[in-house]
Amino acid sequence: xxxxxxxxxxxxxxxxxxxxxxxxxxxxxxxxxxxxxxxxxxxxxxxxxxxxxxxxxxxxxxxxxxxxxxxxxxxxxxxxxxxxxxxxxxxxxxxxxxxxxxxxxxxxxxxxxxxxxxxxxxxxxxxxxxxxxxxxxxxxxxxxxxxxxxxxxxxxxxxxxxxxxxxxxxxxxxxxxxxxxxxxxxxxxxxxxxxxxxxxxxxxxxxxxxxxxxxxxxxxxxxxxxxxxxxxxxxxxxxxxxxxxxxxxxxxxxxxxxxxxxxxxxxxxxxxxxxxxxxxxxxxxxxxxxxxxxxx
Amino acid sequence: xxxxxxxxxxxxxxxxxxxxxxxxxxxxxxxxxxxxxxxxxxxxxxxxxxxxxxxxxxxxxxxxxxxxxxxxxxxxxxxxxxxxxxxxxxxxxxxxxxxxxxxxxxxxxxxxxxxxxxxxxxxxxxxxxxxxxxxxxxxxxxxxxxxxxxxxxxxxxxxxxxxxxxxxxxxxxxxxxxxxxxxxxxxxxxxxxxxxxxxxxxxxxxxxxxxxxxxxxxxxxxxxxxxxxxxxxxxxxxxxxxxxxxxxxxxxxxxxxxxxxxxxxxxxxxxxxxxxxxxxxxxxxxxxxxxxxxxxxxxxxxxxxxxxxxxxxxxxxxxxxxxxxxxxxxxxxxxxxxxxxxxxxxxxxxxxxxxxxxxx
Numbered sequence: 337x338x339x340x341x342x343x344x345x346x347x348x349x350x351x352x353x354x355x356x357x358x359x360x361x362x363x364x365x366x367x368x369x370x371x372x373x374x375x376x377x378x379x380x381x382x383x384x385x386x387x388x389x390x391x392x393x394x395x396x397x398x399x400x401x402x403x404x405x406x407x408x409x410x411x412x413x414x415x416x417x418x419x420x421x422x423x424x425x426x427x428x429x430x431x432x433x434x435x436x437x438x439x440x441x442x443x444x445x446x447x448x449x450x451x452x453x454x455x456x457x458x459x460x461x462x463x464x465x466x467x468x469x470x471x472x473x474x475x476x477x478x479x480x481x482x483x484x485x486x487x488x489x490x491x492x493x494x495x496x497x498x499x500x501x502x503x504x505x506x507x508x509x510x511x512x513x514x515x516x517x518x519x520x521x522x523x524x525x526x527x528x529x530x531x532x533x534x535x536x537x538x539x540x541x542x543x544x545x546x547x548x549x550x551x552x553x554x555x556x557x558x559x560x561x562x563x564x565x566x567x568x569x570x571x572x573x574x575x576x577x578x579x580x581x582x583x584x585x586x587x588x589x590x591x592x593x594x595x596x597x598x599x600x601x602x603x604x605x606x607x608x609x610x611x612x613x614x615x616x617x618x619x620x621x622x623x624x625x626x627x628x629x630x631x632x
Numbered sequence: 633x634x635x636x637x638x639x640x641x642x643x644x645x646x647x648x649x650x651x652x653x654x655x656x657x658x659x660x661x662x663x664x665x666x667x668x669x670x671x672x673x674x675x676x677x678x679x680x681x682x683x684x685x686x687x688x689x690x691x692x693x694x695x696x697x698x699x700x701x702x703x704x705x706x707x708x709x710x711x712x713x714x715x716x717x718x719x720x721x722x723x724x725x726x727x728x729x730x731x732x733x734x735x736x737x738x739x740x741x742x743x744x745x746x747x748x749x750x751x752x753x754x755x756x757x758x759x760x761x762x763x764x765x766x767x768x769x770x771x772x773x774x775x776x777x778x779x780x781x782x783x784x785x786x787x788x789x790x791x792x793x794x795x796x797x798x799x800x801x802x803x804x805x806x807x808x809x810x811x812x813x814x815x816x817x818x819x820x821x822x823x824x825x826x827x828x829x830x831x832x833x834x835x836x837x838x839x840x841x842x843x844x845x846x847x848x849x850x851x852x853x854x855x856x857x858x859x860x861x862x863x864x865x866x867x868x869x870x871x872x873x874x875x876x877x878x879x880x881x882x883x884x885x886x887x888x889x890x891x892x893x894x895x896x897x898x899x900x901x902x903x904x905x906x907x908x909x910x911x912x913x914x915x916x917x918x919x920x921x922x923x924x925x926x927x928x929x930x931x932x933x934x935x936x937x938x939x940x941x942x943x944x945x946x947x948x949x950x951x952x953x954x955x956x957x958x959x960x961x962x963x964x965x966x967x968x969x970x971x972x973x974x975x976x977x978x979x980x981x982x983x984x985x986x987x988x989x990x991x992x
């Protein structure tokens with residue numbers, strides 16, 4: 337009996353090995369979606385295109401740091417304790433490291449050190465200090481895709497796709513096959529989309545230079561150009577890739593990628609995270625008539 | 633400040649004869665002269681079978697729409713009791729409203745000029761035309777075109793309103809105590825992105841998106857979107873409250889009917905400070921022709937108004953080339969700092985809120 341069991345195991349094991357080899361081979365042959373890590377998948381159709389509708393969320397910890405990061409106590413451990421602790425995570429950057437120019441690496445370090453400093457008393461220096469997330473500013477692209485909040489894609493039959501994010505209730509409109517140039521820079525950038533098979537490709541330009549990539553001070557300039565790829569790989573997840581180009585800050589284009597998961601709870605919906613009231617004391621507290629009384 | 637903002641909204645609801653030729657023709661051929669005006673105005677009943685539909689069969693409301701008009705929410709004094717004006721009357725009504733609204737005239741002296749420095753360049757020119765059906769008010773019910781009388785407020789709500797009036801007086805005098813006492817629009821928390829949608833001085837555009845089971849409305853004013861499920865699901869739990877409430881929709885024939893609940897209880901969240909506990913709002917969106925959506929809303933709150941009331945505002949389709957654009961508010965809200973800095977400087981100089989500001 338025991339021997340028979342073993343005999344059965346061997347063929348099962350070889351079948352698994354063969355399947356694995358086949359997966360690797362087919363990925364190399366380019367039959368699977370771009371990441372090559374999943375069997376071929378054809379998404380359901382809507383008006384002739386892959387249907388990406390749904391509520392999605394990343395599970396990476398890239399909003400703390402898009403590169404490798406260890407667990408840390410976070411700011412003010414004397415009052416925040418474990419609440420303030422920052423989770424560890426692996427880099428979502430292909431190759432692990434962002435190819436900064438030397439000056440930019442120094443700037444990134446300074447950003448991190450001053451990430452929680454704010455001074456809005458001079459219009460001209462309004463955006464000089466602090467992480468925009470801390471101040472509840474629109475997060476920009478690609479950061480909006482991996483903040484620890486869900487977002488919803490509303491895709492219909494028209495020339496526009498809406499992406500609505502829970503964080504500060506922000507939105508962006510993807511202009512499918514759009515030709516028009518951006519009239520001005522904006523926080524969420526100017527998004528023009530097209531389909532590459534089942535992949536939604538979004539070209540994002542004209543972003544405000546003040547957005548960051550994460551709480552670690554990773555940043556860009558007004559020359560930022562992001563190309564996003566949303567590729568469905570199963571009914572329940574899609575791969576997100578963004579190629580980031582900014583010749584003023586980086587030595588070459590670089591890429592991030594991670595999966596987005598479909599939120600499956602019954603009746604799931606975006607709720608509001610309107611954070612302006614959470615920042616007023618931080619931003620404007622010094623200008624109140626009487627200091628606020630501690631409410632905790 | 634809320635009051636100032638609302639009066640700006642009311643003022644902004646003025647006139648511009650450019651945009652609704654199809655509607656104007658309709659209004660001329662089907663003059664509506666009674667309380668049923670909302671059914672006939674702005675294009676009448678859509679012809680059966682002509683309704684554009686999405687591939688999955690819903691009436692197609694997708695596009696960018698603009699609701700600017702000079703027609704005031706409530707019928708102003710000094711206008712005839714008629715709900716709909718003749719062509720000649722309408723022309724004069726529109727001319728007068730536009731004259732009062734325009735910021736580019738110089739007939740009031742230096743101080744007035746300064747106040748109008750935020751001039752027509754920044755404003756929506758479409759707001760200078762009355763509705764093409766020549767109505768004297770956006771309110772269609774009650775028939776007098778006015779907001780029904782208020783019911784007596786509880787002492788608690790009276791105190792809350794008095795406190796807000798004091799804060800508004802401090803703001804008007806340039807002496808706000810703190811950010812929290814400024815209005816929600818000044819703080820960039822909610823503006824005209826909250827239902828009911830009313831025309832204002834600028835950013836009167838709305839982009840509607842649809843997908844199977846959803847309608848999403850993205851107002852140009854601030855960057856939020858209302859994503860409305862159509863699958864009959866219940867509202868979110870009763871302890872969850874939101875600045876924009878929680879919306880549920882359904883199709884009633886070709887009309888999208890949206891009911892919104894779960895509003896936050898902060899003062900100023902709901903129009904005219906209605907009581908969130910008893911407030912009800914129902915919106916109806918009907919595409920009446922290629923260029924027009926008829927937007928109607930009915931609000932009721934036995935703790936605020938003596939009866940429900942209904943307004944109708946035509947939404948006109950915008951040329952796709954004239955795209956809606958991101959509206960950032962909080963991100964560069966320099967004013968809030970200037971106002972607070974100015975207030976602290978004024979206090980040091982010994983300035984106080986003038987008595988006339990307090991008697992509001």
